Structure formats: C-alpha cells, structure tokens
Amino acid sequence: MILSVENVSLAFGGVKALREVSFDVKEHEIRAIIGPNGAGKSSMLNVLNGVYHPQQGTIRFQEKTFKDMDPHEAAALGIARTFQNIALFKGMTVLDNIMTGRNLKMRCNFVQQAFWAGPARREELAHRRAVEEIIDFLEIQHIRRTPVGRLPYGLQKRVELGRALAAEPRMLLLDEPMAGMNLEEKQDMCRFVLDVNEQFGTTIVLIEHDMGVVMDISDRVVVLDYGKKIADGTPDEVRNDQKVIDAYLGVTH
Amino acid sequence: MLYREAGQFKSTYAEDQRIFPIRQDRIAFWLLMLVAFVAVPLVGNQYWLGAMLTPFLIFALAALGLNILTGYAGQLSLGTAAFMAVGAFMAYNFVLRMPWLGIIPSFILAGLCAAAVGIVFGLPSLRIKGFYLAVATLACQFFVLWALQRFGWFTNYSSSGVVTAQNIVILGVPFDTPARKYVFTLAVVAVMALLAKNLMRSETGRAFMAVRDMDVAASVIGIPMMKTKLLAFAISSFYCGVAGALHAFCYLGTVEPEAYSLDLSFRILFMIIIGGVGSILGAFLGSAFITLFPIFLSIASGWVSHLSGVEISHATISNLELIIFGGLIIFFLIVEPNGLARLWQIAKEKLRLWPFPH
Amino acid sequence: MPIEVVFFIEVLAGGLLAGVMYALVALGFVLIYKASGVFNFAQGAMVFFAALTFVSLVERGWNFWLALLVTLAVMVVLGLATERVVLRPLVNQAQITLFMATIGLTFVLEGLSQLIWGSQPHGLELGIPDVPMEWLSQKWNINISQFDLFAAFIAGMLVAVLAVFFQRTRIGRALRAVADDHQAALAVGIPLQHIWAIVWAVAGFVALVAGLMWGVRNGVQFALTFVALKALPVLLIGGFESIPGAIIGGLIIGATEKLAEVYVGPYVGGGIESWFAYVVALLFLLVRPEGLFGEKHIDRV
Numbered sequence: 001m002i003l004s005v006e007n008v009s010l011a012f013g014g015v016k017a018l019r020e021v022s023f024d025v026k027e028h029e030i031r032a033i034i035g036p037n038g039a040g041k042s043s044m045l046n047v048l049n050g051v052y053h054p055q056q057g058t059i060r061f062q063e064k065t066f067k068d069m070d071p072h073e074a075a076a077l078g079i080a081r082t083f084q085n086i087a088l089f090k091g092m093t094v095l096d097n098i099m100t101g102r103n104l105k106m107r108c109n110f111v112q113q114a115f116w117a118g119p120a121r122r123e124e125l126a127h128r129r130a131v132e133e134i135i136d137f138l139e140i141q142h143i144r145r146t147p148v149g150r151l152p153y154g155l156q157k158r159v160e161l162g163r164a165l166a167a168e169p170r171m172l173l174l175d176e177p178m179a180g181m182n183l184e185e186k187q188d189m190c191r192f193v194l195d196v197n198e199q200f201g202t203t204i205v206l207i208e209h210d211m212g213v214v215m216d217i218s219d220r221v222v223v224l225d226y227g228k229k230i231a232d233g234t235p236d237e238v239r240n241d242q243k244v245i246d247a248y249l250g251v252t253h
Numbered sequence: 254m255l256y257r258e259a260g261q262f263k264s265t266y267a268e269d270q271r272i273f274p275i276r277q278d279r280i281a282f283w284l285l286m287l288v289a290f291v292a293v294p295l296v297g298n299q300y301w302l303g304a305m306l307t308p309f310l311i312f313a314l315a316a317l318g319l320n321i322l323t324g325y326a327g328q329l330s331l332g333t334a335a336f337m338a339v340g341a342f343m344a345y346n347f348v349l350r351m352p353w354l355g356i357i358p359s360f361i362l363a364g365l366c367a368a369a370v371g372i373v374f375g376l377p378s379l380r381i382k383g384f385y386l387a388v389a390t391l392a393c394q395f396f397v398l399w400a401l402q403r404f405g406w407f408t409n410y411s412s413s414g415v416v417t418a419q420n421i422v423i424l425g426v427p428f429d430t431p432a433r434k435y436v437f438t439l440a441v442v443a444v445m446a447l448l449a450k451n452l453m454r455s456e457t458g459r460a461f462m463a464v465r466d467m468d469v470a471a472s473v474i475g476i477p478m479m480k481t482k483l484l485a486f487a488i489s490s491f492y493c494g495v496a497g498a499l500h501a502f503c504y505l506g507t508v509e510p511e512a513y514s515l516d517l518s519f520r521i522l523f524m525i526i527i528g529g530v531g532s533i534l535g536a537f538l539g540s541a542f543i544t545l546f547p548i549f550l551s552i553a554s555g556w557v558s559h560l561s562g563v564e565i566s567h568a569t570i571s572n573l574e575l576i577i578f579g580g581l582i583i584f585f586l587i588v589e590p591n592g593l594a595r596l597w598q599i600a601k602e603k604l605r606l607w608p609f610p611h
Numbered sequence: 612m613p614i615e616v617v618f619f620i621e622v623l624a625g626g627l628l629a630g631v632m633y634a635l636v637a638l639g640f641v642l643i644y645k646a647s648g649v650f651n652f653a654q655g656a657m658v659f660f661a662a663l664t665f666v667s668l669v670e671r672g673w674n675f676w677l678a679l680l681v682t683l684a685v686m687v688v689l690g691l692a693t694e695r696v697v698l699r700p701l702v703n704q705a706q707i708t709l710f711m712a713t714i715g716l717t718f719v720l721e722g723l724s725q726l727i728w729g730s731q732p733h734g735l736e737l738g739i740p741d742v743p744m745e746w747l748s749q750k751w752n753i754n755i756s757q758f759d760l761f762a763a764f765i766a767g768m769l770v771a772v773l774a775v776f777f778q779r780t781r782i783g784r785a786l787r788a789v790a791d792d793h794q795a796a797l798a799v800g801i802p803l804q805h806i807w808a809i810v811w812a813v814a815g816f817v818a819l820v821a822g823l824m825w826g827v828r829n830g831v832q833f834a835l836t837f838v839a840l841k842a843l844p845v846l847l848i849g850g851f852e853s854i855p856g857a858i859i860g861g862l863i864i865g866a867t868e869k870l871a872e873v874y875v876g877p878y879v880g881g882g883i884e885s886w887f888a889y890v891v892a893l894l895f896l897l898v899r900p901e902g903l904f905g906e907k908h909i910d911r912v
Contacts, residue, residue, distance in 0.1 A: 329707060329710075377893055377896065377897060380896070380897055380900050381896050381897075381900050382900075383706065383707065384650050384706070384707065384710050385847060385896060385900065387710075388843045388844070388846075388847055388889070388892065389847075389889070389892075389893045389896065391840070391843065391889055392886060392889030392890050392892070392893045395885045395886035395889055396886040396889070396890060398885075399882055399883070399885050399886050402882075403879070403880045403882065515840075519714065522711075522714070526711055568725070568730060569726065571722075572721075572722040572723075572725045572726040573722065573726070574722070575718045575719070575721055575722030576718070576719050576722035576723055576726065578715070578718050579714075579715040579716060579717065579718030579719035579720075579721075579722065580715070580719055581715070582711065582712065582714065582715030582718070583696075583697055583712050583715040583716065583719075586701060586704075586708055586711060586712045586715070587700040587701055587712075590704070590708060
C-alpha cells in the first residue's frame with residue numbers, strides 16, 4: 001500500500017468538495033478516479049499533492065502521515081503530477097520545461113552555475129542525458145527546442161507528462177491526461193501511461209472521463225459523486241454497480 | 254551561404270549546450286572581442302571612449318541586472334537606479350576607508366551591499382505581484398536615495414553632498430585615461446556578462462523563468478518560491494551595484510545621488526524593453542540604442558538646422574527625444590515585444606538562407 | 612483650545628485635504644483600470660497636459676469657459692487616440708505589456724506638452740483664494756485653506772457622480788462588464804470600442820479637473836507629472852478597482868504623510884515625504900495584497 005487516504009473532508013466556505021473519502025492505492029497499480037462533473041476528483045488530486053489542505057482526515061504516503069503538506073514537500077517525497085489546464089512554462093522550450101522537472105535533483109548552487117566549468121557543467125550534462133531519454137520515450141525529439149506556447153494542445157500535454165516523469169516520481173497524479181485529444185493521441189497517451197507503469201514501476205492515479213480508457217488501462221477504480229465515494233473496485237465491478245450508473249445518468253437520490 | 258552550418262554536427266550534449274553552437278558565430282564573437290579589447294582603445298578618440306562606449310557598457314551591465322530580475326524572473330522593478338547608487342556610494346566608501354582592499358574587491362563588496370538592499374526590498378515580492386510590486390520598488394528607489402543624501406557618512410560628510418571618485422589603481426598601474434577606463438569597464442562587463450549567461454542557461458535561469466511564467470506551477474514541481482525570488486533580486490542588484498560603481502569611477506568621476514534618479518530607472522527599463530526582455534544580448538542592444546540615440550538625434554538636428562537655416566533649440570531636441578523614445582517603446586511593444594534581440598535573431602535566420610529567399 | 616491640539620487639527624486637515632487631491636488623480640487611474648484592465652501610468656502626464664493646455668489658452672486671452680471646453684475636447688480626442696493607437700493593437704497582451712506601453716505614452720505626452728506649449732511654469736487662478744476660512748480661523752483659531760476645501764468639495768462631487776454612473780446607469784454596467792471579461796462582454800453585444808472610448812474620455816475629464824486643482828496649488832509646471840507618482844500609493848491602499856477606495860486611500864496617505872512629515876520628520880532630518888507614502892503603502896500591501904477594496908486574485912491551477 002503506497003498511499004492511503006483516510007476520511008478526508010474538504011470544504012471551500014460552504015461548498016463541501018469532499019466528504020469523508022477513504023480509499024487506498026497499491027504500489028505499482030494504476031488507479032482511476034472517476035465521477036460526474038463536480039464530483040470532487042480534481043480536489044482529491046489537489047489534496048494528494050498538497051495544493052489543498054483538508055479540514056479533516058489524513059493521508060498516508062509511504063509510511064509518512066500528513067494533513068498539511070506543501071506542494072514542494074510532496075514533490076520532494078516523490079509525488080509528481082500533471083494538470084487539467086496545462087501548467088507548462090509557456091516562455092520556455094520543451095527541453096527547458098522538462099529540465100525544470102529535474103530541479104529537485106540538482107545540487108549545484110548558483111555560484112557554481114555561474115562559473116559553469118566543473119561540477120555545474122557535469123551536472124547539467126548528466127541531467128540533460130536523463131531528460132533526453134524521456135524525450136525519446138515520449139517521441140518528442142523533433143520539437144525539443146520549440147517554445148511550448150507554440151505547440152498544439154496534445155503535444156503540450158505530452159510535454160507536461162515528460163516534466164512530471166523527469167522527477168522520477170514514486171507516484172504520478174494525472175489530471176485528465178487525455179482531455180481534448182483525438183483517438184490517435186489518446187492511444188499514444190495510453191501507451192505512454194502503460195509503459196511508464198510497466199518500465200519504471202510508477203504508481204499512477206489518474207482522473208479520466210473517457211470510460212473506454214479507464215476500463216482498459218486501470219487496475220482499480222474509485223468513483224466519486226458529490227464529494228462522496230460511491231464505489232471502489234475493479235473496472236468490471238464498478239461498471240455494473242447500480243449506484244454508479246445512477247450517478248452518471250443523473251437519477252435523483 | 255556563408256552562414257549555413259552544414260557540416261557542423263553536434264555529437265555531444267556539451268557541444269549542443271554551448272553559448273555559440275554555430276562556428277561562424279564563434280568566429281564573429283572572438284573577432285569582436287579582439288576589436289573591442291585591442292583595436293578600439295588604440296584608435297578610439299577620447300570623446301568616443303569616454304562619452305559613448307564606456308557609458309554604453311556601464312548601462313548595458315545595469316540593463317543586464319534589470320533583465321535578470323524583470324526579463325527572466327518576471328519581477329517588475331522600478332528601483333534599478335537606487336541599486337546603482339548603493340553600489341557607487343559603497344564602492345567609494347570601501348576605497349576610502351579600507352584602501353588596502355584594492356579596487357576589484359571593493360567593487361565586489363559594493364555589489365554585495367547592493368545585493369543586500371535588493372534582498373530587503375525584494376521581500377515584498379513574496380506576497381505582492383505585478384505592478385503592485387513595481388510600485389513597491391518605487392519605495393526602494395525613493396527611500397534609498399533619501400538615505401544616501403540624508404546620512405552624511407555616505408559622502409564622508411562632504412558639505413556639497415557630492416564627492417569625487419578615487420582613481421583606479423590595480424597592481425600599481427593607474428587606470429586614469431579614458432582608454433584605460435574603457436578597457437577596465439569592458440573587462441568587468443565582459444566577465445559579468447559571461448557569468449550571467451552561464452547562470453541563465455542553468456537551473457537557476459530555468460527556475461527564474463518558471464517563476465515568471467507560472468509561479469504556482471513552479472512551486473508545485475518543487476522550485477522554492479522565496480529562495481528563487483530573493484536570489485533574483487540579489488543577483489540583479491549585485492549587477493546594478495557594480496554598474497553603479499563603474500558609473501561613478503569610470504564615467505562620471507563623481508559620486509552624486511542626483512545621477513541615480515527615477516529617470517535613470519526608467520531609462521534602463523526602456524533599454525530592456527527595446528533591446529529585448531529576457532535576453533543577455535538584448536541588454537547590450539538596448540543600451541547601445543538608448544545611449545547612442547540622443548547623440549544621433551542632435552547630429553541629425555544639426556544637419557536639419559544647417560540645411561533649412563532654422564535653429565533647433567536644445568529644449569526642442571530633448572522634447573523630441575522624449576516623444577521618439579515613448580513612441581518607440583509603444584512601437585516595439587506592438588510590433589516586436591521581444592525587442593531588438595528578436596529582430597537580430599530573425600535577421601540571422603534570414604542570413605542562414607542567403608542568398609536564397611526561403 | 613490648547614495650541615498643540617489646534618496645530619494637530621490643522622496638520623491633519625491639511626493632510627486630509629492633500630489626500631483628497633491625490634485621490635482626484637487616483638480616480639483617473641481607477642476609471643481606466645476598472646473599465647479596461649489597463650494601468651494607465653500616463654495619467655500624470657495627462658493631468659499635466661490638460662492643465663498646461665488650459666492655462667496656455669487662458670493666457671492667450673481666451674475666455675475661461677471656452678478654454679475649459681476646448682481643453683476638455685482635446686483631452687477626449689487624446690483619450691480616443693490613445694485607445695486607437697496604443698491599446699487596440701495590444702488588446703490581448705499581458706497587463707504588464709500594456710503598463711509599459713503607458714509608460715511610453717507618458718514620455719510622449721510629456722515631450723508633446725512641452726513641445727507645443729513650452730516649458731515655463733505657469734500660475735493658475737480659479738477665483739478662490741488660498742486663504743484660511745474666516746469663520747474657522749476667527750472662532751477657533753484654526754487655519755484651513757478655502758481653496759483646499761473647495762478642491763475637496765469638487766472631488767467629493769466627482770466621486771459621487773462617478774459612483775452613481777458606474778452603479779446605476781446602463782453604460783456603467785457595461786463598463787464593469789468589460790473590465791471583468793472582454794470576451795464575455797463582446798458575446799453579449801457590448802460595443803467594446805465605444806466603451807473604451809467613453810472611459811478614456813471620462814478619464815481625460817477627471818485628469819482635467821485634477822490638473823486644474825493641482826495647477827492652482829503648485830503652479831502648472833513639469834513637476835506636476837510627479838503628482839501621479841504620489842497617486843500610486845493611494846491606489847495600492849484603496850485597491851485598483853474601487854472608486855471609494857481611491858478616496859479613502861487618498862485620505863489615509865495624505866493624512867499619514869503630513870503627520871509623519873511634521874511630527875516624525877524633524878527627528879530624521881526631514882524630507883521623508885519623498886518616500887513615506889510608498890513605505891506606508893508597502894506595509895499595507897504586506898497585510899492586504901489586494902488593497903482595502905480590491906478584489907482578491909485566486910490563481911487556479
């Protein structure tokens with residue numbers, strides 16, 4: 001069990017985004033969080049990553065328990081993520097964006113960097129090598145020097161995945177990685193997600209609306225509706241659960 | 254044809270990461286260095302060296318400092334001149350009170366003092382953004398200048414409030430002619446530009462740009478907000494401080510607070526807007542433009558007077574200068590927000606294809 | 612009344628009234644920011660240009676009201692031209708870019724004003740003398756300038772009119788919509804170009820009023836452009852988008868600055884007016900980054 005969410009509740013003023021949600025994630029698995037719009041999925045991811053602090057409940061990640069974690073503490077612990085509305089650095093190239101994902105692994109201070117020759121140069125080249133491997137993996141070599149702002153949406157999402165991978169995370173949080181993609185792009189993205197899971201053993205928690213994708217690639221699924229967990233199990237179990245069907249069809253309850 | 258990089262392959266990442274990956278660029282650069290360091294001081298006349306090239310270099314250094322803070326790290330600052338003032342005054346004081354230090358350590362210490370002031374006035378950037386921050390830097394500009402004028406210690410209690418900068422002597426060699434001052438300035442600026450370029454293409458530079466582009470995302474991926482922003486202020490102020498010291502010792506010859514007014518802060522901001530925000534080359538291009546333009550304008554108006562017989566007053570020229578500067582700022586922001594540096598890049602790309610159109 | 616209290620009241624009143632004058636300039640900023648999201652650094656130059664144009668016309672023998680009308684027309688044209696030449700091409704750029712464009716505009720206006728009208732200082736008279744109010748000084752021995760009170764009155768009227776304009780009229784509502792979201796405003800059929808033209812015209816009018824008030828006080832000279840710089844701390848405190856905020860911010864800045872100058876100044880050698888307002892605003896911002904009445908910015912990731 002790499003991650004365990006216990007009784008997490010989150011509210012914004014009067015709006016209850018999450019109500020006593022509990023679930024766990026096994027190491028090396030692909031866990032999907034699904035639910036109708038407004039169910040609290042992104043909020044849940046934000047809690048896992050330290051962007052939001054729940055009023056109630058705890059999160060246990062790799063033996064460490066916490067409630068009030070900062071995002072960069074989460075990053076230091078090995079949790080990386082992508083965002084629903086691409087949070088890339090639009091003024092920088094693809095290569096530079098992915099290199100920023102290595103920032104926690106860089107040890108040289110700014111004085112060494114200013115003088116370049118020696119430790120700073122060695123470190124930069126070593127990390128460049130690692131990043132190039134990710135670029136190869138994601139098949140984006142041809143755009144490595146393009147400013148990210150000029151890329152089409154699908155490629156930007158891929159670069160964002162690259163940046164998250166550059167951190168060599170233990171757990172990867174993906175917020176709607178396939179949103180806005182056509183069929184081919186989705187297939188590519190699925191392949192990358194599966195490869196990451198298989199080759200690097202990274203645990204993956206993803207939010208996704210495309211049911212086909214969810215059923216195909218995830219090991220287990222959590223279903224949220226109005227901030228509450230209404231189902232938890234394998235894709236097949238969840239697909240046939242009446243409560244889930246009702247939630248999506250909008251049956252009042 | 255001349256500029257094609259056919260046959261130049263980069264087989265290691267080290268080659269790819271060079272400052273000038275294309276061989277023609279490297280050759281051109283070293284030629285320029287040769288001319289700048291050797292040819293110019295030998296053949297240049299006093300006026301050109303002392304009133305044009307030296308200030309161009311000094312302001313380019315200050316513009317470099319501002320570019321690091323505003324262009325790369327995205328923190329708008331209107332207090333550049335104040336940091337220059339700190340550098341100038343502190344350099345004077347170090348040379349005065351600790352003459353055994355030597356001029357270069359004094360300059361470095363002066364820069365560090367400016368960096369300290371920069372950190373203090375950069376603290377608000379942790380809470381405030383955008384032009385709220387710009388207005389806060391105005392507090393720095395006005396306060397620092399007031400403090401330097403108010404507390405006599407800075408001017409060694411001189412009655413006029415103005416002091417003469419000391420002579421520069423390195424290893425027994427005096428740098429007192431315009432040519433020598435120019436070479437000294439050039440050496441300092443060249444070294445510092447190199448350090449800045451290295452810094453901006455390393456992790457520090459990327460962290461700065463990340464903070465500029467989307468600071469929330471930057472902190473989520475692990476870039477420390479406070480450390481990064483304060484480092485930007487510190488490094489930027491250091492550069493401006495050294496530029497200020499050079500300004501007093503190698504250009505004006507005196508250390509006076511009026512030289513570092515808000516007007517100068519705006520000029521340097523214009524330099525980076527016109528030259529190109531977020532670019533080392535841009536600082537130089539912008540400084541060249543703004544330093545040389547007034548001279549060009551007065552020469553041009555001299556011709557016009559000559560040809561038309563109408564006398565154009567100084568006041569008119571300086572007003573025209575204001576209008577044209579302002580107009581150019583607007584023009585550049587509309588047409589090429591990345592300034593002269595981008596235009597230069599485009600020209601180079603066209604040159605690659607020359608003589609073919611595309 | 613004991614002499615210290617009287618003195619204090621005079622200083623306080625002087626400060627509050629100066630603050631109202633700052634607020635007049637700040638109003639121009641708020642208007643433009645509220646309606647187009649642009650922080651118009653050139654407001655100070657506009658104040659100067661308005662005052663200089665008016666004064667120059669009057670000195671050439673023009674009738675007071677005619678000069679006023681013509682200057683107003685000029686300001687409106689200036690506003691329209693600015694919107695057309697500077698803002699429209701930059702419509703989708705970042706706020707910081709627009710801000711820097713207005714810095715460029717400042718220089719253009721400063722150069723233009725002096726090119727057209729020359730750079731000597733001018734005095735300005737509006738018929739209300741800068742002498743203490745008689746019944747106050749006679750009854751309680753307090754000296755408060757008549758002119759300052761008049762300026763405060765005018766400013767108050769202006770604020771009231773503008774507040775009503777924004778809250779109650781259709782155009783005001785359209786302006787607020789435009790400030791919030793250009794695209795959405797276009798989608799509901801609000802004519803963006805017209806709205807901006809109106810806003811800049813009104814801002815020009817406010818600049819004219821501010822220019823006249825300040826012109827009487829300090830004379831119409833180049834230093835007038837720096838008054839706008841003083842309006843900036845006012846905006847920081849009051850928030851960039853609030854008309855009442857401009858007044859309250861102005862009062863706070865004016866009062867604290869005057870009090871500090873008189874009571875604290877002597878201990879630190881004087882001259883603290885150059886920076887005190889900014890430091891106050893800075894400290895204020897550290898507590899409330901969006902000002903008293905400004906809107907909180909929430910960054911959603």
